[in-house]
Amino acid sequence: MFLYSSYMLTAALLVTCHALHPGNNEISGILRLPGRVGQEVQSHLLGLVRPPGRDRRPWLPGLPDFLNTELHKILVHLKNRLCRLERVLVFRGKISKAGEKIFASNGKQVDFAAALGSCEEAGGTLATPRNEAENKAILDIVKQYKRYAYLGIKEGETSGRFKYINGMPLNYTKWHRYEPNGRGSEKCVEMYLDGSWNDKRCHMDRLTVCEF
């Protein structure tokens, strides 16, 4: 019981808000939870959030009905509260969102290593756009501060071959015209105020934008 409920509360915090409309007080539809653990939790949750009345089987075998109902209420409440908090932060320009990702800046301008370090210390990593929507969400922050930002992309051993900081190859790029052109001397990547990318030396002061 304790294990299940802490499991489910964790899951409730992972559920994203973007599909949830204001005033909607049900956890419904497909819950999208990241990762393998997320998938496992999700299959438990899908049982838990089955609309009451449609199926009389207990949502979680072994849990009394009243506990299932209570847990469901708690999950719905937490999700709503969390989504409202996210809306406040978006409204205040404190975060921007794309799919599962949340982007935020501390407003500081530092070199690549320091920016990456402060993102990791905060439990995230450097903002790394993987598609147009994420690039746009990062650009929202870059525009707000009117400062170029380092991205979580670096040049590999082979000059001209850029990778994510975890070493994986890029599956999305938005190079500015004639970029990258550093040919090995510019190992980092910055985002311009129009959202396009430029390869750049790594010791410049650039806006810290993290993803969480």
Ligand SMILES: *[C@@H]1O[C@H](CO)[C@@H](O)[C@H](O)[C@H]1NC(C)=O
């Ligand atoms: C690249 O892969 C990531 C992770 O699988 C995905 O989120 C992203 O949408 C992909 N980008 C494109 C342009 O397909």
